[in-house]
Amino acid sequence: MTAKPITLHELPADLHRDRLPQHVAVIMDGNGRWAKNQGLPRIMGHRRGVDTLKDMLRCCKDWGIGALTAYAFSTENWGRPLEEVDFLMTLFERVLRQELREMMEEDVQIQFIGNLSALPHSLQQEITRSVEETRHNKGTQFRVATNYGGRQEILEACRAIATQVQQGHLTPDQIDEAIFERHLYTAGTCDPDLLIRTSGEMRISNFLLWQVAYAEIYVTNALWPDFDRSEFHRALSAYQARDRRFGKLSSARS
Ligand code: FPP
Numbered sequence: 001m002t003a004k005p006i007t008l009h010e011l012p013a014d015l016h017r018d019r020l021p022q023h024v025a026v027i028m029d030g031n032g033r034w035a036k037n038q039g040l041p042r043i044m045g046h047r048r049g050v051d052t053l054k055d056m057l058r059c060c061k062d063w064g065i066g067a068l069t070a071y072a073f074s075t076e077n078w079g080r081p082l083e084e085v086d087f088l089m090t091l092f093e094r095v096l097r098q099e100l101r102e103m104m105e106e107d108v109q110i111q112f113i114g115n116l117s118a119l120p121h122s123l124q125q126e127i128t129r130s131v132e133e134t135r136h137n138k139g140t141q142f143r144v145a146t147n148y149g150g151r152q153e154i155l156e157a158c159r160a161i162a163t164q165v166q167q168g169h170l171t172p173d174q175i176d177e178a179i180f181e182r183h184l185y186t187a188g189t190c191d192p193d194l195l196i197r198t199s200g201e202m203r204i205s206n207f208l209l210w211q212v213a214y215a216e217i218y219v220t221n222a223l224w225p226d227f228d229r230s231e232f233h234r235a236l237s238a239y240q241a242r243d244r245r246f247g248k249l250s251s252a253r254s
Helices: 030-036 041-061 075-078 082-105 121-134 150-166 176-181 229-240
Strands: 023-027 067-074 111-112 141-148 194-197 214-218
Touching: 023 030, 030 041, 041 067, 041 082, 041 229, 067 075, 067 082, 075 082, 075 141, 075 176, 082 121, 082 141, 141 150, 194 229, 214 229
Parallel strands: 023 067, 023 194, 067 141, 111 141, 194 214
Antiparallel strands: none
C-alpha cells in the first residue's frame, strides 16, 4: 500500500492553533539563484516566486494565520539592471490584474506599503483598484511592500511629526510610540510575530525596521521558489519552540 501523500491542506497536527503567529512577514530572497540553478534567466525565478507567494497566502488562510506581509521590491532594488526592474513592475501589474477575482473569492484584503508614487502610473492604477475592491474583505490581510524602505518610512514619519510640532499641534514630549506608529505605512496594523527570510542570508535588509522589534526571526537556506508548505511548517514549528520574552524573564523562570 502506498503512503497517503502529505498535502498539508490543514494545519499540521503538531502545531498549536492557539500559538500561531497572527502576522507573518517574509523576505522572499533567492529567486535569481533558483533560476540560475535551473539554467534559466533570473526573471523565471521571479515568476516562480509569484506561485510560491500565492500558495503562502492560501496556506495562511487554510492554517488560520491572519496577516502576511511580503517584501516584493525594496527602495534599493531600483539599482538592479533596467530590464529586471521593468520586468518586475510589469509582473506586479499583471499579477494584480489576474489575481483580483481570486482575492475576492478568497476574501483577501490587499494593502501596499512603501513609496507608491514612484511606481509606474499603470501599476499605481492597478494597486488602487485592488486595494479599493478588496477593502471590505474580512479574510487574510495581505500587505505587499513595494518600493519600501524601513529607513525611509521612519524618516517620513519623523518629518510628518516634526511638521505637527512646528504647527503647534503637538509638543515634543507628547511624541510616544503610539503617535509614531500612527505615522508609519503600517498604521493601525499589528506588528509581525514571525519574520521569515529565505536563501540563508542573515540580514533584515531595511525591512519593517520599527515593526520587527520583537519578531522572531527564522532564516532558511531554501530559495524562495522552493519555499513550500513543508518549509512553512518547519518555520512555524521553530516559532512555537521559541520562548517569546519581550525583554522580560522567560515563562519558565518567572
Ligand atoms: C528577491 O530575489 C526577490 C525579489 C526582489 C522580487 C520578489 C518578487 C516576487 C516574488 C513577485 C511578487 C509579486 C507580487 C504581485 C506581490 P533575488 O532576485 O534577490 O534573488 P537572488 O538573491 O538569488 O539574486
